[in-house]
Amino acid sequence: MPMRSCAAVTLVLMLLLFGIPWLAEAPEGGQAPSEPLAAEEQRADADIALTVWDGQELRQMTMAEYLPGVVRGEMPAAFSQQALDAQAVAERTFICYHMAGGRKDAHPEADVCTSPACCSAYVSQEDAAARWGDKAEEYETKVQQAVRDTDGQIILYDGSPILAAFHSSSAGVTADSGDVWSSSLPYLHSVETPEGEDSVPNYYSVSTFSPEEFREIFLAAHGDADLSGDPAEWFRDRTVNDSGRVEHMTIGGVSVKGTEVRQLFSLRSACFTVDTGEEGVAFRVTGFGHGVGMSQYGAELLARQGKTWQEIIHWYYADVTIGAYKE
Template sequence: MRKYAAAGLVLTVLLFGGAYLAAGGPAAEPEPAAPETAAVHHDRDVTLTIQDGGTTEQMTLERYLTGVVRGEMPASFEMEALRAQAAAERSYVYYQLAAGRKDAHPDADFCTDHTCCSAYLSETAAREKWGGDFAPWNTRVEQAVSDTDGQVVLYNGRPILAVFHSSSAGRTAAAGDVWSGDLPYLVSVDSPEGEETVPNYYSTVTFTAAEAKEKLLAAHPELKLSGTPDRWFGAAAENGSGRVETVSVGGTDIEGTELRRIFGLRSACFTVAADSESVTFRVTGYGHGVGMSQYGANQLAREGKTWQEILEWYYTGATVGNA
């Protein structure tokens, strides 16, 4: 069921790489003082402390964003999509800087662990991963960061929690469909990607009766799972974005986002079929579904949308402006 909480959201990141695919949590909206001027804060002039494993280092926002865009979005995507990704991540950086450092890394502004912050791909790692494509692809990423220098997504004059995910099933999810409350700029909107434009848009995963029972009871020992799997599952209820709201399992309603976590599903847009021997999930899309869809952004770019238009498409009521 939907949860409305005035205090804000609990962020679950699950990344395309992450895009925000791990458990975490944004605090209530920060209340920084409104700037007196619209001066640009250039990325090269902002220094961050980044934790990489057991060490920390200083790097410019420009360098950090370049590594994050490498790690979060395919460098082969349309340039307008890459620019949108850079500006979205920059917005997230400023949002988190206003909210304060996380308990996971109190001595650093951000870390390179995608389950905590954002995926980060260093230049060395990118050379190894991309091989002969490194030079042209890295040039595209650097250009995306440079072209959006100092630009962020704003709502009421403040940088937003610009979360993103890999792909949606026709519509993105509202924040309250996934986390502990709503934000006015994170509502459900149409997203144009589909089977023709997204690799592995549909996925199927099957568990034996024993495997499914073990996973369910490990998370919810109170469940009554007698008999065979075809007796465990009731009908699924969906929310407005087509994702599973709840499923009755062993006499208890379990949220779709929780079943996604339990079974490691690519998204909460799924159907479940159970027989006497197994449980099968058929899943559409990848990621938590909130905010900008990366494959949707790529499709919008192919249709002629600018990076600013892409961001304003996915973050309702927001505008693009100086950090």
């Protein structure tokens, strides 16, 4: 999943937004939120200009206009306010991180786009209202409040915006970034997360393929694999990492990463087992998403336990501070 820019708010507003968090004790393993920047150094959402590619045309928007759309698109609005606030901060940070790194090749004339395959899922207020039905007014109020509650605030590591990765749910432990991507980031380590079968829809899922379907998909990526004979003999040497996700396994004599298997067969996560039988090859999967960073369903449970959005951020991102965006 994963590059771009973030003016002045009054002292009164600064105190209202950030005064209380200054007094909050940081959760174990985290740091207390950083002291906000001086008022003249802060960048509020209304002062952050974005060029947005909506798939058809370029649109000029402020962060204040764009951010509600991705909060609507990425987290259920039925979630608790503090979870939605944490999501708004993660989204804002994610945007600022990518803006700082330069525009993507997929949209070189735009800072961000509205595609979840490239940037983040974006849902307009009108489309969300149609989906939410009689809850539309309540849910839109919560989304807008999440953006206002956290106006201009991002997650920082060594003073720079982090890659604020998030996912839907994990199997008790989030993934270390190095287990999923090419390198480990110091603020994206595995942490315990409280969600489970009772709190997450479709927490367990099964994806089944006939032997013929499995062969076609796997051989297209690994033509040298031997997928002859009994499918039960195709799978060997499955290893898992500390977060319970498949690290490597051998399929038809070829060693592959669990993340690749997930991608090839469109599995909901890399936390899976493999069974073979009369129905073919069955992947039994737990959780949803790459597993790195904030678990959204975990954030919801932490919010229900009384955690603030700041505490949720520090729960999932190690050794970070929270402060206003500054170019």
